[in-house]
Amino acid sequence: MSERILGGLLLFISIAGIWIARSFEAPFSYEPVGPRAFPMLILALLGISAIALILEKKSDTTWAPPPVMKRIGVLFVIILIYAWLFDKLGFVLATALMVIPIARFFSATWKQAVAGGVGLGVGLFILFDRLLDVALPTGLWLNNILG
């Protein structure tokens, strides 16, 4: 069933994409193939493959059991929030806050998780920002403290 749903979604994407791509026209054209031919070709092939996927007789995907799926979903959301807060909170704080819940998922104790969070946050900051010259955001709060 999941294959069929995905196939339907891809078919929709390919049709919508072709509809969008129709408007890609160059104001001055000096070559026979403009900017829309290649995307439209790819989208058409994608549509055909999507139909093939819908019609294909293959065993369905087995998803992870619901509790595991839920944890994977939460992991994804944590990384997403981490990505969003990366420069707002600064690397050290954002990393520590990301590490603690993820470490708990992989069955660390609270003590290990907090130590790991602080350790990774501070350790990686020193490694990259100070030693390897890869600039990392310190975050507004730390800037204020450091003046």
Place this chain on the structure above:
Amino acid sequence: MDSTLSLLMQGFAVAGTPENLMIALIGCFLGTIVGLLPGLGPINGVAILLPIAFAMKLPPESALILLCAVYAGCEYGGRISAILLNVPGDAGAVMTTLDGYPMAKKGLAGPALSISAMASFCGALVATIGIVLFAPLLAEWAIAFGPAEYFVLMVLALCCLGGLVGDSLPKAAIACLIGLLLSTVGIDSNSGVYRFTFDMLHLSDGIPFIVIVIGLFAVSELMLMLQHSHSGAEPMLITGRLMFNMKEFLLTKWTLLRCSLAGFFIGVLPGAGATIASAMCYASERRLAGKDSDFGKGDVRGVAAPEAANNASANGSLVPMLTLGVPGSGTTAVMMGALTLYNITPGPTLFQEQPVIVWGLIASLFIANIMLLALNIPLIRVFVKFLSIPNWLLVPGVAAISMVGVYAVHGNTFDLVLGTLIGGIGYLLRVMNFPIAPFILGFVLGDMMEQNLRRALSISDGEIGVLFSSPIAIGLWVAAIAMLIGPRLMKLLDERKQAAAA
């Protein structure tokens, strides 16, 4: 030949500077560790380190040396967890578990590790010599390719990979087409038209390569690690002697040579990578050894064969990337993306225009493999320690390091969020058994494919027949169709035959 030798010497001069030697050593060490960690393989190692190398402003040759050393190191590292844990550290080491783990159970972990390090070295050495001999020839031949031939060559590369990986043709095709589609996002360089940017300023330059790579090979990998997380088994202890003895070495010497050569040629073919090479060589060595061998129960040849083959093919797969600019595997596609970050276009002219980079890279492969052999036999106990890094530290650590790289290159969180979202989609696709290598290959080749197609059709004034006009192009089309359908047809016929026999 003379010129090849002098160019190689130039390469050694580049790779032999103290900084580059240091970089190679660090790369070998990191690569071995990434390789031995189950769940992380060469493609993850290269993907995570690529943005960091770029952010550290390493010159292109040094960045490539680092990535190649990591790549080579991963192929060595995979065998350690295969032998001691019965869990392959990367896909190429699957076959190594078959005889490696039984050897470790017999108390022969030391010899199994050292003979497999020797086999890895032998495979890599043969393949690197192969690169020196064949790559310049292939590059010279490919210089005659016009845009039409190039376009068809890229179609061939995608078909090879699509035909060989995964279980379903539509899935492989969809993976590759999504990659191609994403490569068209952004301003069209010929006409200045905005394509699929949805009025987002960040998308006007297209989706950055690093963002795709981190999403697909770091974020989605971490989600898969949570799904497969199992209570860590304890690695076997290394007791007794570390080194293999003369008798074991003599038993494997022809195996080493055969598998190294076969592995190299399988690696050169686009699509067929380390996994296929090691499986084929293991099977054929087992047949050659006859009935009274110990294959499957801890035969040294069973450890040597897949390791020689997978290292040889990993190095061999650099050939199409360097000479044609058309990578044949996921990992080499990522490496090629690294080159394009530095505005270097791989292809037949690379050998003439950038001899420093090409020959520096080839020389660094020799150096890296000698380092790896030296690291992997005496220091094996140090590497084994890394097997006990707990996942609760590893997973968030990898997440943080991946984000560091992307942020350092682009300096905004839009790309981090985009990478995470792509990672989420990548996870869903991977759980549904979509092969991910054609995705990244499609993304890397997309722009070049479109450019060559448009150039070819400009030359012919829109006449589509130009794509089928030269003998080379026709040959490539035939090969592409054969590679797309062939492997599955053979499998189907095989199943029929078995069904008829039963």
